[in-house]
Amino acid sequence: MKTIFSIFELPYSISLDVSALGGAYDIEISKVKGKLYTPHLPAWEKNQEDPLGKLLLAPELADSWSRGSDQIFWGKPHRYPSGESSVHSILLAFECNSLDEDGSAVHKGFISWINLLLDYIEISTNQNVRVDQSLNVYGDNFHLFYFDENGKSSGISDEKVIEICLDSWQKSIDAKSFQKACELASLGFQPKLCYKLFLEANRAYLQKDYRKTVIECGAAVETALTDAIVKKLQLLDTSESDIDRRLRGNKTLGGRFHLADSQLGLDVLQIQYDYRSILVEPRNQAIHDAEFVTRQVARQAIEYTKKLLVTLVPDMPET
Known part of the structure; x- marks a missing residue:
């Protein structure tokens, strides 16, 4: 059993309540089970100077990761001391029997899954976090990778590329609502007609x-x-x-x-x-x-x- 990962970057941030930060949420894409991890708040001191200048911290699994010499940008808090934050990147992890088969399945199911996840977040919060359906192309910011026996990361290639257009607005989503959105998206349940309207x-x-x-x-x-x-x-x-x-x-x-x-x-x-x-x-x-x-x-x-x-x-x- 191997684990494949994706650090998924959101071109426009999703606003998360402090209860939803540092969480691990069950997900499933194309029958491949996994987890969605959100970043942590920075370690604020009492009467922290410039608290909103501190960046969000990586999920524990990715604590030491970087992109070459570049630090991964996970997001930043936008309210102190309540901790509401704008999340720019999330970590996805999937347990796989076959890197090629399961990796391909995740790639194929990702667009439908992310559409549903963002729709349910929008219904819950009024945030405009959605895949832009008017674009008939996909961007290139969803990549899967794994670590071999020597700890070296390798990519899992696929011709599909994904572009996400998000716009943060209104309420931050809390942990309970975020988990529910992950669950409904993983089950593939479409919103009822009245909610689509x-x-x-x-x-x-x-x-x-x-x-x-x-x-x-x-x-x-x-x-x-x-x-x-x-x-x-x-x-x-x-x-x-x-x-x-x-x-x-x-x-x-x-x-x-x-x-x-x-x-x-x-x-x-x-x-x-x-x-x-x-x-x-x-x-x-x-x-x-x-x-x-x-x-x-x-x-x-x-x-x-x-x-x-x-x-x-x-x-x-x-x-």
């Missing part, structure tokens, strides 16, 4: 397309509401024909809210939020009147959408 809304917001933001928020919520309504009616032993009739009688987003809230008593966060002014009206105005949507309106819509999805659809993956 939420990702589109989040990315539109980051691109300052606020009109598209509220439209995609409306689509995400309508999808979640429809599923929740159907499940509720099924629990009430409503016939399929009656379910279809009630849905057809409440086709619009406002109609779905009316059916869920006024008729079925579902929790749509109606006590904390005025969903009509926050989402229904801005979405209708954006679609039907082509009205300009402000950043504030878009942000309120996306915040409400995220909280409502967590309430109505707590399980993110499509299983």
Whole structure:
């Protein structure tokens, strides 16, 4: 049994909570099991002078590693003393029976795996950490290597190259959420449709397309509401024909809210939020009147959408 490694560099950092630093997370790519290791905080002294000037430390496995004379850049803290940090590099390690077969399998499955991992991080935190699907090429920053009997490192070649476009934004991801993202990505579970639509809304917001933001928020919520309504009616032993009739009688987003809230008593966060002014009206105005949507309106819509999805659809993956 041999171990193959990859020091994966993120062109744009992922923001990690202090609880997620120095961790070892179970992963699996193409049925090859492994670990993802995150770097450590530097050793801060009390009243540390220039604490944010200190770099993150390598995972223990890579403590003495370097690239020739160059130090490996793992990232740096961006908040003191809480320790939230921008992670630039992560260490992947896989236990292999065959270097060639398992190494090739990891290469082939990596793109799908990293896509899912970054999607789940984005859903959890609103960070724009994703593979840019508009690029039909892949960069060259994912390499596998191993150590031979003499301790010399050797690369495992593959023609595939990978390019990752990331943009750190909003909340740092904590250890529990990071582990969950690793698990779901390793299982290959796609996010449910409502969460895929939420990702589109989040990315539109980051691109300052606020009109598209509220439209995609409306689509995400309508999808979640429809599923929740159907499940509720099924629990009430409503016939399929009656379910279809009630849905057809409440086709619009406002109609779905009316059916869920006024008729079925579902929790749509109606006590904390005025969903009509926050989402229904801005979405209708954006679609039907082509009205300009402000950043504030878009942000309120996306915040409400995220909280409502967590309430109505707590399980993110499509299983």
